[in-house]
Amino acid sequence: MTEHLTLLALLKRNAERYGDNRVAIREKEFGIWQSTTWQGYYEHVRDFALGLRTLGFKRDDKIAYAGDNRPQGLYAELAAQALGGAIVGIYPDSHLDQVEYVINHSDSIYVVAGDQEQADKVLELKSTCPGVKKVIVDDPKGMRHYDDPILVYFKDIQKLGRELAAEQPHLFDEMIAGLTPDDVGMINYTSGTTGVPKGSMITQKNMVAVARLQDMVDSARDDFEYVSFLPFAWIGEQQFGVYWPLYKAFAVNFPEKVETVQENIREIGPHILLAPPRIWEKICSDIQVKIQEAVWIKRLVYKAFLPVGYRLADFTLEKKQPPPGWRLLNWIAYLVLFRSLNNFFGLTRLRHAYTGGAPLGPEIFKMFLALGVKIKQAYGATETTAATIIHRTDDIRLDTVGVPLPEIEVKTTDTGELLTKGDTVFKGYYKNPEASAKAIRDGWFYSGDAAVIDDDGHVVIIDRMADVMKLSDGSRFSPQLIENKLKFSPFIMDAVIIGQEKPYIAAMISVDSGNVGKWAENNQIAYTTFTDLSQKKEVYELIAREVAKTNQSLPRVAKVRRFVLLYKELDADDEELTRTRKVRRKFVIERYRDLITALYGDKEELDIEADIKYQDGTGYRMKTRVTVKQVDN
16 A cells, blocks of 8 residues: 555545445435445545636645535545645634634635535635635535625535536546645644644645554554544544545544434444543543433442453453453453443444543543443644554553554653654644744654653653643642543543642632533532532532542642632633643633632632623623632542
8 A cells, every 4th residue: 555645546546446335434414324435435526626626726725624524524625635735624613713813824715614604704704814715615504695706615616526527537637646745735733722823734645654554553444434523623533534544445424413423423333433531531421420320220230340340451451361250250241231331332343442632531541441442542743643652452551642653753852852753743834934943853843742751662741841830849740640630520521730839739620510410400409500500519519529539549749739610611712722622721820810819828719700701702791709629638
């Protein structure tokens, strides 16, 4: 396969090899799974590419995609690349100012809008995004009376392409043959946790290399299934939902809508699944809540057999062969409990399960391992074309993110910063030569992450270099480690650890409204809003017990002494989280400065006035009283 050095060459190979005999894409619409073969995939890309060419799209031009995961997102991406251009991903829930920034900074001349909502955003930005020539709408539902001349429709562009293909049947293949591995095929914007997002230029060589190296570690077959529900704008979804499927020709499945993802995963029963920590944490919480609400006999079975799974997980982590007695007990536990739980969540056929985007707490790793699901941490960055360090199935360690993929070199500097070299390292930042020169030196990518490489080659990520904190007595600690442990609790959605140059560690915690709400109902605690629920005395006592439980697994210096419950959920729309749900720590610390002052003061209660804003710009000012809670360890 080494001769296929671009994604388009892989697409053509798959179409020639499988034709209409194997499914490449499925999408659920109106309750029915609609299938597209590899030949159909090729033709859809060809028609859209030639349609764009008819509109005037040329080499080095950019086209942005803003929409949910649908086949048209794949068609647009590969069509742009076939013309020697690049796709630019926009998160579908982005603010107007974020959409405006990405479109203008990337010099996108076309925008593919997934639906009316996305089209409305771009239409509203017409005056501030003068470079956009056309807005290409995929799903025109609700847009019958729109008459703006900038609007065109995806199917109409494909119709133009089919007409050109009929006139010049060899043109598309000639375009594919003219592509090179060094062509930039995507400008992928960083999450912006430390400032303004930067546009990472990802080449065809990067894309094919990361798929090839990933497959060397976890081989996939062409009859595998993958469910794509994470945004195309995230580089992790590109690796697992675009590049790898093209490289090994397995099927990609698109859920009907965001709300049906879990149901659709159960229907497909994927062999490969990538989910960020928030998804695994949610499944873990759902399992615990499901058991709590079960009849007494099921709770008894759970309590009896889950320890068996945990014991087998210990054998796996210790790389020891379990004795026959334990294997028998685990087989019984699988039949009685684990099989039904895995079935319920669609995990029965999993061969390769991954988490990425942020660290996953070791407790959650171990719980899934007890159920027989081996989640592997995948670590990487936008600049390394997603995951370049990954656990091996038979070498999972809870304290590391795994070892580098084959052909990838890693090392640390004298200050402990992790460096990466290999074919997956990006070309540089678009229109930012200064940042590019700082990030890539002598072929090494400087990650900004503090790390340690142990004697077995495993990489331990400590935290972002800028985020490692120091107490006033000089003791150092990783806030991310503590936050991940806290989020293992089914009652905690997000946590932000404070402590830089302070006498002790404190936390701002956002409760999981669903699970805490059910707990409140079960305990006959009345509440109205999230704010009301979060500030209940009983909820504070509940979370205090959860924090104290977490403290038991932390060293003395890292224990949380005080905490406050946030009166609202952390929200990407309020710029408190990135679109991949990473906390924008500096922004959050500045926004909640009054709460942080209270955490280190003498007051146990604080009156707060806060502006709550919605994505459409509306909002209201709210008043509430917030409690500061001491943790009894």
